[in-house]
Amino acid sequence: MTTKSKERKSSNYQPELAYLNPRFMQSHAARTLRIGAEYLEPQVRLLRARVENTVVFFGSARLLPRDRAEERLEALQARAANGGPAPTAAEMKASLIAVEMSRYYEEARELAKLITRWSLSLGQGKHFLVVCSGGGPGIMEAANRGAAEAGGVSIGLNIKLPSEQEPNPYVTPQLCFLFKYFFMRKLWFAQPSRGLIVFPGGFGTMDEMWEFLTLVQTRKLGHRAIILLYGSDFWKRIINFKGLVEAGMILEDDLKLFHFVDTPKDAFAKLKWSLTRNRAMRAAFRQPFP
Numbered sequence: 001m002t003t004k005s006k007e008r009k010s011s012n013y014q015p016e017l018a019y020l021n022p023r024f025m026q027s028h029a030a031r032t033l034r035i036g037a038e039y040l041e042p043q044v045r046l047l048r049a050r051v052e053n054t055v056v057f058f059g060s061a062r063l064l065p066r067d068r069a070e071e072r073l074e075a076l077q078a079r080a081a082n083g084g085p086a087p088t089a090a091e092m093k094a095s096l097i098a099v100e101m102s103r104y105y106e107e108a109r110e111l112a113k114l115i116t117r118w119s120l121s122l123g124q125g126k127h128f129l130v131v132c133s134g135g136g137p138g139i140m141e142a143a144n145r146g147a148a149e150a151g152g153v154s155i156g157l158n159i160k161l162p163s164e165q166e167p168n169p170y171v172t173p174q175l176c177f178l179f180k181y182f183f184m185r186k187l188w189f190a191q192p193s194r195g196l197i198v199f200p201g202g203f204g205t206m207d208e209m210w211e212f213l214t215l216v217q218t219r220k221l222g223h224r225a226i227i228l229l230y231g232s233d234f235w236k237r238i239i240n241f242k243g244l245v246e247a248g249m250i251l252e253d254d255l256k257l258f259h260f261v262d263t264p265k266d267a268f269a270k271l272k273w274s275l276t277r278n279r280a281m282r283a284a285f286r287q288p289f290p
Contacts, residue, residue, distance in 0.1 A: 038184040042177055049174060054132040054155060054192045055115050055271065057108060058208045059139025059199030069102040104199050104231060105142045111264040112146025118272065119152065126153050134158065135167045135176060139199045144170035157185050186211055195271045196227045200234045216257050226274035228267050232260035
């Protein structure tokens with residue numbers, strides 16, 4: 001090949017568009033672009049789906065439905081009867097606790113049904129008031145499952161973790177999202193929310209709950225949202241809210257930022273009371289307000 005033909009061949013080279021370059025888009029330099037994408041892509045999809053308001057469910061990914069918790073306990077008890085090793089005290093204790101705590105899964109499922117049925121009865125379409133969860137197992141699954149069983153849609157805001165987490169099968173596929181950044185995921189929990197219901201959970205649940213409480217306390221949420229802590233015995237045992245007041249860390253009035261609830265019926269009543277008194281939602285509920 002002559003020198004001139006080589007020059008002609010090299011002149012046909014087309015550089016790659018930066019935003020189509022996977023290596024660049026995954027680099028540290030492009031982090032701002034990835035963050036922006038995790039804001040804009042959910043925004044476009046939610047607007048297209050006409051999702052207006054959400055009720056967010058937080059809670060442990062480890063809680064099991066009642067039937068699965070009982071099956072595990074029965075399998076453990078049957079192990080020794082079938083010639084296997086007898087269950088240890090720790091194994092029995094963990095299985096019994098799982099059965100006891102499974103009530104929260106079932107009650108989250110029932111509450112999501114109540115909210116979704118009520119929303120559908122308002123005649124504003126399936127996307128007016130939508131149950132939203134983190135899209136994973138446990139309480140998240142229970143919330144999406146209850147909404148699906150009521151004939152509605154629901155949102156799942158999944159997060160990419162080192163240990164792979166699959167979206168639960170009850171999330172509406174068109175409303176299933178995957179995030180890399182926890183803070184962008186939290187933004188989409190908060191931005192369309194009209195209510196937050198926090199079931200028992202661990203570090204992740206606590207992190208999300210404190211974030212919401214801080215946003216409401218500092219009036220940074222931008223709109224009204226009721227916060228319900230589901231399971232008063234659990235929350236009062238785990239967190240000494242009154243102790244925070246006594247130590248001067250929060251004000252007495254800060255205890256009014258949330259409400260304890262213990263049944264799906266009670267939680268639904270408080271949520272409905274709050275939503276029907278929300279000025280931004282008056283027209284949709286078509287009710288007289290004081």
